Amino acid sequence: MTTNRGVFTRHEALGGWYNPVLVDPETIVAFAHSGACRRFVRRMFARLTPDAYSRYISEFRREGERKFGECWHYLDIVDVVAAAALLLQPVSYLEIGVRRGRSMATAAAAARKCALFGFDMWMADYAGMENPGPDFVRSELRRIGHSGTAEFVDGDSHVTLPKFFAGQPERKLSMVTVDGDHSDEGALQDLRDVLPRLDVGGVVIFDDISHPQHPNLRAIWRQAISEAPFPIRTHEYASLGYGVAFGIRVG
Ligand SMILES: C[S@@+](CC[C@H](N)C(=O)[O-])C[C@H]1O[C@@H](n2cnc3c(N)ncnc32)[C@H](O)[C@@H]1O
Structure with missing residues (x-):
């Protein structure tokens, strides 16, 4: 097992009453709502190359924060990546569905030396938006000062991911984001992999657990978590935006 720094660290000195994992989903959510994490996300958005979608999200977030301050409990993928990576300082981060690298750059800005693995087939005009590819993502990572390794695998994740893991049977990951194929079967396959x-x-x-065009993703997430070979404690946010779910392996 590759033990991470910081709050991942096992606390053998405490004895064996509890499972040694210290961070629960509620801690990550509380931190995501903190002023420190909100400011970190704002600075992140400001440093990345904007596109129409990121401009829209930035404006949406600015309005929410301006009108409702710390009471605003909106969450999206970037908040969760930021809060988890700032708190846990992952040594490795794998993402399926990288696009322009917004979430990946967030993880990299929070944990500068983190080893990054990005899987995408960089579908042209994805959801009506440009999808410039891995060289662009590398340039975004340079903008935020990432100093660790970054490996990109181009192709269908249902082919590339099993191949990648077959070549690295011992590979364990500190953080994983699944945001690629949004079909029911495809998303389930990525989670299972x-x-x-x-x-x-x-x-x-x-x-995207509450995305109107992908109405089954929440059920897919729950199914995959229930099938996982170890306990994972989860949190789901599905109130505004397209929703996001995450889980922590606790045993
Ligand atoms: C929603 S975007 C990812 C957004 C990114 N995670 C972020 O936070 O900004 C989805 C990406 O998944 C990729 N994708 C879709 N199906 C895929 C598949 N089967 N294999 C690999 N990549 C795929 C698309 O090319 C697209 O870039």
Whole structure:
């Protein structure tokens, strides 16, 4: 097992009454709502190259924060990635569905030396938006000062991911984001491929659980978590935006 720094660290000195994982989903959510984390996300957005979608989200967030301050409990994938990575300082981060690298850059800005693994087929005009590819993502990572390794695998994740793991049977991951194929079967397959590779104390993030065009993703997420070979404690946010779910492996 690859034990992470900081709050992942096992506390053998405490004895064996509790499972040694210290961070629960509620802690990550509380931190995501903190002023420190909100400011970190704002600075992140400001440093990345904007597109129409990121401009829209930035404006949406600015309005929510301006009108409702710390009472505003909106969450999206970037809040969860930011809060989890700032708190847990992952040594490795794998993302399926990278697009322009917004979430990946967030993880990298929070944990600068983190080893990054990005899987995407960089579908042209994805959801009506440009999808410039891995060289663009690398340039975004340079903008935020990432100093760890970054490996990108181009192609259908249902082919590339099993191949990647077959070549690295011992590979465990501190953080994983699943945001690629949004079909029911495809999303379930991606979750099934990555969940067994989650380290103890590691975090898995799944986007769009309340997306109107993908109405089954919440059920898919629950199914995959219930099938995981170890306990994962979860949180779901489905109130505004397209929703996001995440879980922490606790045993
Ligand atoms: C929603 S975007 C990812 C957004 C990104 N996670 C973020 O936070 O900004 C989805 C991406 O998944 C990719 N994708 C869709 N199906 C895929 C598949 N079967 N294999 C690999 N990538 C896929 C698309 O090319 C697209 O770039």
